[in-house]
Amino acid sequence: MLKIENLHATVDGKQILNGLNLTIPSGEIHAIMGPNGSGKSTLSYVLAGREGYEVTEGSVTFGEVDLLAMEPEERAVAGVFLAFQAPVELPGVGNANFLRTALNAVRRAKGEAEIDAIQFLKLARARMKVLNMPDDMLKRPVNVGFSGGEKKRNEMLQMALLSPKLALLDETDSGLDIDALKLVSDTVNSLRGPDFSALVITHYQRLLTHIVPDRVHVLSAGRIVKSGGPELAHELEASGYGAIQDAAA
Amino acid sequence: MTAISSTGPAAFLGRHEGLRGRLPGAQLPWVEALRDRSAAAFRAQGFPTRRVEAWKYTDLAVVNASVFGEPLTAVDDALALPPAAGPRAVFIDGRFRADLSALEGLPFTVENLASALPRLESRLGALARPEEQSLAALNGMLFEDGLVVTVPESVEAGVLELFSFATESERAPAFHPRHLVRLGAGASLTLVETAAGPATARYLHNPVFEIEVAEGARMNHGRLQQEGRDAFFLSTVYARVQAGGTYDNFTMNAGSRLARNEIHVALCGPKAECHMNGVQLLADGQHADTTTALDHAAPDCSSRQTYKTVLSGKSRGVFQGKILVRQIAQKTDGYQMNQALLLSPDAEIDSKPQLEIYADDVKCSHGATVGELDAEQIFFLRSRGIPLEQAKAILVEAFLTEAVEAVADEAIRDALSRAVTGWWQRQGIQGGIEAA
Numbered sequence: 017m018l019k020i021e022n023l024h025a026t027v028d029g030k031q032i033l034n035g036l037n038l039t040i041p042s043g044e045i046h047a048i049m050g051p052n053g054s055g056k057s058t059l060s061y062v063l064a065g066r067e068g069y070e071v072t073e074g075s076v077t078f079g080e081v082d083l084l085a086m087e088p089e090e091r092a093v094a095g096v097f098l099a100f101q102a103p104v105e106l107p108g109v110g111n112a113n114f115l116r117t118a119l120n121a122v123r124r125a126k127g128e129a130e131i132d133a134i135q136f137l138k139l140a141r142a143r144m145k146v147l148n149m150p151d152d153m154l155k156r157p158v159n160v161g162f163s164g165g166e167k168k169r170n171e172m173l174q175m176a177l178l179s180p181k182l183a184l185l186d187e188t189d190s191g192l193d194i195d196a197l198k199l200v201s202d203t204v205n206s207l208r209g210p211d212f213s214a215l216v217i218t219h220y221q222r223l224l225t226h227i228v229p230d231r232v233h234v235l236s237a238g239r240i241v242k243s244g245g246p247e248l249a250h251e252l253e254a255s256g257y258g259a260i261q262d263a264a265a
Numbered sequence: 266m267t268a269i270s271s272t273g274p275a276a277f278l279g280r281h282e283g284l285r286g287r288l289p290g291a292q293l294p295w296v297e298a299l300r301d302r303s304a305a306a307f308r309a310q311g312f313p314t315r316r317v318e319a320w321k322y323t324d325l326a327v328v329n330a331s332v333f334g335e336p337l338t339a340v341d342d343a344l345a346l347p348p349a350a351g352p353r354a355v356f357i358d359g360r361f362r363a364d365l366s367a368l369e370g371l372p373f374t375v376e377n378l379a380s381a382l383p384r385l386e387s388r389l390g391a392l393a394r395p396e397e398q399s400l401a402a403l404n405g406m407l408f409e410d411g412l413v414v415t416v417p418e419s420v421e422a423g424v425l426e427l428f429s430f431a432t433e434s435e436r437a438p439a440f441h442p443r444h445l446v447r448l449g450a451g452a453s454l455t456l457v458e459t460a461a462g463p464a465t466a467r468y469l470h471n472p473v474f475e476i477e478v479a480e481g482a483r484m485n486h487g488r489l490q491q492e493g494r495d496a497f498f499l500s501t502v503y504a505r506v507q508a509g510g511t512y513d514n515f516t517m518n519a520g521s522r523l524a525r526n527e528i529h530v531a532l533c534g535p536k537a538e539c540h541m542n543g544v545q546l547l548a549d550g551q552h553a554d555t556t557t558a559l560d561h562a563a564p565d566c567s568s569r570q571t572y573k574t575v576l577s578g579k580s581r582g583v584f585q586g587k588i589l590v591r592q593i594a595q596k597t598d599g600y601q602m603n604q605a606l607l608l609s610p611d612a613e614i615d616s617k618p619q620l621e622i623y624a625d626d627v628k629c630s631h632g633a634t635v636g637e638l639d640a641e642q643i644f645f646l647r648s649r650g651i652p653l654e655q656a657k658a659i660l661v662e663a664f665l666t667e668a669v670e671a672v673a674d675e676a677i678r679d680a681l682s683r684a685v686t687g688w689w690q691r692q693g694i695q696g697g698i699e700a701a
Contacts, residue, residue, distance in 0.1 A: 064648050067640065092650035104645035108663030113698045114649075117659065120699060122650035133700060157663075174649060 017042040017213045018063075018083075018182055023074035024238075025062050032058040034238035035074070040182075040231075043210040047224055047249065048217045050235035051257045056217045057101060059235070060186040063215075064098035065091050078182065093125040095181030097174075099188050103167040106158035111170070114158045115140060119177055143176045146206070147199050164191035172203040179207065183214040189223040201226030221253040234260050273329045274311040277439075278304060280335075281406045289379040289409055295386050303395045303405030310399035322583040322615040323525055323554040328497050333469055334436030336360065346428070353426035359440025359470070360410045365428075373422045373454075378411035378443055385413065388445050392475040392503035398527070401501050404473040408443040411472075414456070418449035418479075424457060424676045431462030431470065431496065439469035446474065448482035448510075455485040455674050461520065462493040469497045476504040476512065480534065483511045487677030489684050492520035494551070501527045508534025508563070515672045516543040517681055518553040519688050527556045532566040532594075539568040542671045544681075546688045547612070549578025556585040561594040561624075570601040573668045575661055576612035587619040588629060595624045601631040606638070606664050608657070659698045 018040040025033040032055045040046050050056055062069045063076065065088035076083040083091060106114065120130045131139070140154060147169045159167050168188055175183055188200055204214060204227050216227055224232070224246065232248040233240045234257070242248070242260050252260070270276050281288075281304050290296030312329045313320040336358035346355065346365055354375060355365035361377035368375045378385070395402035416422045431438065448454055460470060470492060478484050484504070492498045498521040504512045518524045530539045545553045559568050574582040584603040605614040618631040638660050646656035665685060672678045 064644075066644050066648075087653070088644060088647035089650050089652050089656075092648055098648050100645065104641055106642060106645070106660075106663060108666035109659060109698060113700055114646075114659075117655075117699045118646075118649035118651055121652065121655065125650065178649065 017079065018215075019077040021075050023059075023062070023076065024072045025058060026070050026072055027058060027068060032238050033062065036235075036239050038233065038240060040213045040215060042213055043208075044230040045204075045208070045214045045216060045227060046231045046233060047229040048215060048233050048235050049219065049249065049252055049257075054235045055238040056235055057186055060098055060184045060215070060217060063184055064088060064096060089121070089125075092178070093122050096184070097178055097180035097182065098184045099168075099171040099175060099186060101186040101188075101190065103159050103162075103171050105160045107160050109158050110154075111156055111158050112137070112140065112154035115154075115174065115177060118174065122178055140173070140177065143173055147173055147176075147203060149173065165193060165196035168192055168200060169196060172200050176203055176207070181211055181213065183207070183212070185214060185216045187217055187219065189218055189220065197223065198226060221249040224249045236260065271332050274307060276333070277403060277407065278308055284407075288407070290382045293383060293386075296382065296389075299390050300406050303402045306395040306402035307399060307406055310402060313399050319556065319585070321617075322585070323523070323552065325523075327523065328469065328499070331467065331469075331497075332437060333439035334434075336438040336440050337432065337434055337436065349426075351424055351426065353428060354412050355428045355430070356410065356412070356442060357430050358432055358434075358438050358468075359429070359442045361412075371422070372420050373414065373416040373452075375425065376413040378413050378445065379409060381413045385445065388447065388475070388477075389443065390475075392477070392505055393473055393501070394503075398501055400471055400499050400525070400527075401473050404441040404443060404471050404501070407441045408473070409440070411443040411445065413444075414446045414454065416448045416452040416454050416482075419451040420449070422452065422454040424455045427456060427458040429458070429460045429470065429472070431466060431468045431493065433463045433466050434468070437467040437469075439471065441471045441473070444472060444474045446476045446484065448478050448484055450479040451481045452479070453483040455487070455676055457487045457489075457677055457680055459489045459491065459680075460498060461491045462496055464493050465495055466493050467495045468493070469499070471499045472501075474502040474504070476502065478504065478506040478510040478512050480507045481509040482507075484513065485674040485677060486512070486514045487672070487674065487680060488514070488516040488526075489680060490516065490518045490520055490524060490526070491684065492524070494520065494522055496521045498524040500525065502529065504528070504530045504539075506530065506532050506534070506537040506539060509536045510534070511538040511540070513540040513673055514542070515677055515681065516555065517684055518543065518545040518547075518555065519684065521553075522551060524551075524553040525556065526554065529558045529560070530568075531560040531562055532568065534563050535565045537563060537566045539566075540671065540673070541568070541570045541572075542668050543572045544665050544668050544685070545572070545574040545582050546685070547574065547576045547580035547582055549580060551580045552583075554583035554585070556583070558587045559589065559599070561588065561590040561597045561599065564593060564595045564597070566594065567598040568600065569671070570603075571668045571671050572603045573665050574605040574614055575608065575664065576605065576614060577608040579609070579611040581612070582614045583616075584614070584633075585617040585619070586631065587621065588631070590620075590622040590624050590627050590629060592623040595626045597624060597627040597629065599627070599629040603631075603633045604664070605635045606661065607635065608638070608661070662698060
């Protein structure tokens with residue numbers, strides 16, 4: 017599904033990713049852990065196509081296509097979804113209108129029929145019920161005045177509606193209480209299947225007890241320094257990143 | 266008229282001389298006196314240059330250098346108007362057209378100025394200040410017609426539409442309608458005004474409004490300026506609001522090559538209110554100027570102003586907002602916000618707030634922001650599959666939302682939403698947000 021080879025990337029001329037290799041087969045969920053500044057968020061932005069993140073070397077193949085050659089909206093249509101670490105506020109844009117516009121933009125690009133307002137509301141309300149989101153969150157402007165937990169649940173609502181092939185969860189657990197964490201995890205787990213992969217970026221092992229990953233990778237100084245099964249997350253929780261960074265150095 | 270200058274103030278002054286005795290009201294001494302006084306004021310001021318403080322950012326040199334003619338008297342039957350949804354008054358090149366208007370059976374009086382003139386001595390010129398505003402002087406010298414609305418005490422007049430159209434003409438007509446609105450105590454009126462003309466025609470539309478809002482009355486004044494792209498729209502509004510009355514003005518400047526939207530409001534009795542909101546949508550080659558002057562002349566009054574300007578291509582926007590709080594106007598609550606969104610590096614916005622406060626117990630604030638579209642918001646929308654151009658359109662729409670939502674009247678808000686959508690389509694941008 018996703019194949020990252022020898023990826024080097026700079027932000028504002030500063031080298032952040034230094035030859036990162038990572039393969040996520042279809043149907044698998046991988047976790048990336050690592051200390052602050054190791055390049056976790058940069059990786060998610062490079063994969064989603066954010067301006068200002070310059071790839072200087074290496075390749076990213078998504079399915080059969082060169083992901084790095086695509087515009088951000090083309091990547092979304094192809095099935096890449098980035099759940100933002102700090103979800104963006106859109107004052108003056110109603111949440112329901114935004115969600116329907118996004119959904120129909122993706123459907124149009126895929127040659128599928130657009131969905132009308134009534135169908136949309138039905139779909140959205142069903143998803144929101146699972147996420148324990150009150151109806152009025154559809155009427156409010158996107159993420160404006162939302163609590164940290166509401167913003168993250170709104171990201172999950174977008175993900176559920178757009179049903180991506182590859183979800184990039186950038187510290188989706190940050191700022192969540194245990195109930196919200198569980199709702200987020202349930203949403204990800206509900207999408208699990210042979211056509212869904214995810215890259216879960218996190219500081220803490222906590223999220224990974226709810227979303228149990230197939231593989232765990234440790235990122236340090238812009239490259240993967242250690243990979244293992246779910247037990248690696250527990251080891252890290254016990255020993256910290258220091259030992260691994262020292263060993264890699 | 267061959268011996269006189271074909272451009273500038275001299276051309277207009279010559280026209281006044283030439284038409285003396287033939288302009289409406291020529292037989293009425295007070296009208297003649299008003300025209301002469303206006304002519305003297307216009308002779309003294311001419312078209313203001315940028316050396317005049319109030320015109321620092323808007324240059325009328327191009328108007329000054331243009332040749333204008335008289336509007337044709339020929340009837341343009343080809344004009345396709347949508348069927349009237351309610352009462353409406355239609356003016357073509359500044360002249361009332363009864364045949365295109367729908368004004369029967371109203372619980373208030375709507376007349377055209379040319380016919381009502383003998384009865385207007387106490388009203389016409391009661392608010393306009395030709396000695397201070399040169400364009401009002403030009404209007405006072407050459408007005409031919411206009412709308413006269415009189416709403417009796419306590420009557421809820423509902424919505425009245427005012428259409429002003431220019432026709433295609435090689436004569437580049439200049440017209441100077443004078444519109445008078447008077448609301449009795451406790452009365453209400455929503456006036457929705459559309460000014461439009463052919464895309465490529467050159468003309469000068471120079472309307473002056475004199476609006477009197479009595480105690481406890483409410484006037485909603487929606488203005489959609491969609492003049493042709495080679496037109497000049499120079500408009501001056503004077504409004505006077507008595508105790509407990511409200512004047513609510515919303516103006517959209519989207520058309521014309523050069524637009525000046527000047528509004529003078531005086532709050533003359535306690536608890537009078539004024540709302541002035543607007544959007545300016547400017548494309549390449551356009552210049553639009555909104556200039557407001559608010560006179561807090563009584564205690565306990567409030568005023569709210571929110572103006573938003575979107576500029577693309579090589580366009581220029583101007584906002585000047587003056588709030589005067591007189592010594593008597595204690596407990597004044599004044600707010601003014603002016604925001605601009607620059608979509609192009611060639612666009613320019615000039616903003617000049619001006620507070621003059623002589624009372625000591627007042628709450629007055631103003632703010633101005635200039636920005637570009639937010640890169641993070643654009644990326645967020647694109648990451649959800651929304652194409653770049655549509656993402657931009659959504660964010661521009663959102664930027665305008667605050668000003669649009671401040672419009673209390675539904676008829677005006679709807680007309681405005683349609684106008685904004687139409688503007689987008691004319692910019693070749695398909696699809697903003699989809700309603701759900």
